Amino acid sequence: MWIMRQGAAPGNDRELRPKQQASAREILDAAATAFSERGYAATSIDDVADVLGCTKGRIYYYYRTKGDLFIGIHLQALEWALEAIGPAAERADLEPAEKLRAMVHQHALHLMNRSSYMGPAQYQIEMNLASEGRSKEAQMTKILEMRRQFEDYYVTVVKEGVAAKVFREADLNLLVKAVLGAVNWMHAWFRPDEPKDSPTERERIAAEIAEFAVRGVLA
Amino acid sequence: MWIMRQGAAPGNDRELRPKQQASAREILDAAATAFSERGYAATSIDDVADVLGCTKGRIYYYYRTKGDLFIGIHLQALEWALEAIGPAAERADLEPAEKLRAMVHQHALHLMNRSSYMGPAQYQIEMNLASEGRSKEAQMTKILEMRRQFEDYYVTVVKEGVAAKVFREADLNLLVKAVLGAVNWMHAWFRPDEPKDSPTERERIAAEIAEFAVRGVLA
DNA sequence: GTCTATAAACGGATAGAC
DNA sequence: GTCTATCCGTTTATAGAC
Numbered sequence: 001m002w003i004m005r006q007g008a009a010p011g012n013d014r015e016l017r018p019k020q021q022a023s024a025r026e027i028l029d030a031a032a033t034a035f036s037e038r039g040y041a042a043t044s045i046d047d048v049a050d051v052l053g054c055t056k057g058r059i060y061y062y063y064r065t066k067g068d069l070f071i072g073i074h075l076q077a078l079e080w081a082l083e084a085i086g087p088a089a090e091r092a093d094l095e096p097a098e099k100l101r102a103m104v105h106q107h108a109l110h111l112m113n114r115s116s117y118m119g120p121a122q123y124q125i126e127m128n129l130a131s132e133g134r135s136k137e138a139q140m141t142k143i144l145e146m147r148r149q150f151e152d153y154y155v156t157v158v159k160e161g162v163a164a165k166v167f168r169e170a171d172l173n174l175l176v177k178a179v180l181g182a183v184n185w186m187h188a189w190f191r192p193d194e195p196k197d198s199p200t201e202r203e204r205i206a207a208e209i210a211e212f213a214v215r216g217v218l219a
Numbered sequence: 220m221w222i223m224r225q226g227a228a229p230g231n232d233r234e235l236r237p238k239q240q241a242s243a244r245e246i247l248d249a250a251a252t253a254f255s256e257r258g259y260a261a262t263s264i265d266d267v268a269d270v271l272g273c274t275k276g277r278i279y280y281y282y283r284t285k286g287d288l289f290i291g292i293h294l295q296a297l298e299w300a301l302e303a304i305g306p307a308a309e310r311a312d313l314e315p316a317e318k319l320r321a322m323v324h325q326h327a328l329h330l331m332n333r334s335s336y337m338g339p340a341q342y343q344i345e346m347n348l349a350s351e352g353r354s355k356e357a358q359m360t361k362i363l364e365m366r367r368q369f370e371d372y373y374v375t376v377v378k379e380g381v382a383a384k385v386f387r388e389a390d391l392n393l394l395v396k397a398v399l400g401a402v403n404w405m406h407a408w409f410r411p412d413e414p415k416d417s418p419t420e421r422e423r424i425a426a427e428i429a430e431f432a433v434r435g436v437l438a
Numbered sequence: 439g440t441c442t443a444t445a446a447a448c449g450g451a452t453a454g455a456c
Numbered sequence: 457g458t459c460t461a462t463c464c465g466t467t468t469a470t471a472g473a474c
Contacts, residue, residue, distance in 0.1 A: 181404025
């Protein structure tokens with residue numbers, strides 16, 4: 001992405017710098033909020049600054065370009081997403097159906113709990129960073145690799161289920177795309193600030209989506 | 220949207236004007252292609268002109284603003300979408316499960332056959348037309364109404380299935396969102412120009428997605 | 439570190455030639 | 457009808473004050 005300036009004054013190395021850390025994260029949070037509300041291309045750096053109640057000088061101190069904000073949000077969203085479904089995906093004690101259910105459930109919760117990060121992360125990065133040329137190829141590769149790893153978790157569990165004859169025999173990748181669609185489409189309709197919204201409501205939604213997905217692949 | 224200039228010269232009313240008609244449609248097609256590739260906000264009018272191999276003067280002759288192109292694409296996409304699932308939705312001779320299967324099948328085919336129009340039509344219109352102020356409220360209302368009608372087709376069939384005890388009793392709207400997600404998410408992974416792509420392959424994909432969706436709601 | 443001011447480029451839209 | 461030239465607001469990004 002680009003390395004955050006650390007202000008490495010001599011003799012200052014061991015000093016705590018909580019403010020700087022906080023600011024970089026606050027900026028990423030603000031960018032995620034702004035991007036999720038208006039879309040990446042339609043959001044200006046001034047819009048992000050407005051969310052923070054500051055001016056863009058602050059943002060450019062921590063992030064060199066707008067594209068870096070986008071990449072930072074993607075990387076964070078995917079890191080969290082892998083953390084969300086990884087533990088369930090790697091449990092050896094679960095039958096394929098229950099493992100898939102747990103993965104979709106955690107995936108859905110993650111989407112709701114981090115909607116500002118996950119919304120922007122759904123965009124096609126190639127599309128949005130086309131103007132950046134080849135300058136961010138390394139990070140884009142990293143993002144695509146994380147996406148592939150995330151999808152592989154699903155491919156693996158569905159493959160297990162088909163092998164065990166508990167999931168029906170069908171185009172493996174297509175089944176996974178259908179499952180992913182049922183979950184990822186939440187970004188189009190879930191609104192975190194609705195009056196009905198609450199932790200228990202989110203659990204209910206996650207459980208229903210998981211039930212739908214599991215039944216969709218069951219033999 | 221805005222009315223296409225008709226060049227209503229006196230005594231010229233009955234004359235065929237195939238060229239003008241073709242141009243307005245060609246421009247909408249080009250805009251759909253460009254928007255579907257780069258996103259609405261990131262696409263300039265010059266980009267659209269490039270697709271046509273002309274300059275933007277031609278585009279502005281037929282469409283007053285960029286937002287009008289966006290709205291025109293939405294209206295066309297939704298008109299086709301309603302035509303795609305309407306006949307199946309209104310068939311009285313089908314059981315809920317088979318009706319839902321037919322609807323999803325046609326919906327999926329439509330998404331693939333008109334992917335350049337359907338991709339842009341997935342965007343949140345409020346988000347993308349926010350800058351247009353109140354000037355396009357009538358058309359935005361029309362679009363939202365068509366979307367509601369489209370979703371209502373699904374709500375109705377799922378309600379029928381639940382009443383007939385062939386679909387499981389669950390949050391009706393959530394079931395519909397899950398079904399819509401499985402289908403609509405296709406825009407994220409389906410590529411019309413892939414080597415494997417063909418009419419029979421599209422039929423196969425549509426059938427698989429429909430199977431997944433029907434099983435997801437079955438009791 | 440954060441702000442203000444500004445450079446430089448881009449993009450939507452219009453005017454007018456042809 | 458389509459093109460060229462251009463206006464003008466917006467936006468990314470930088471320079472330099474504090």
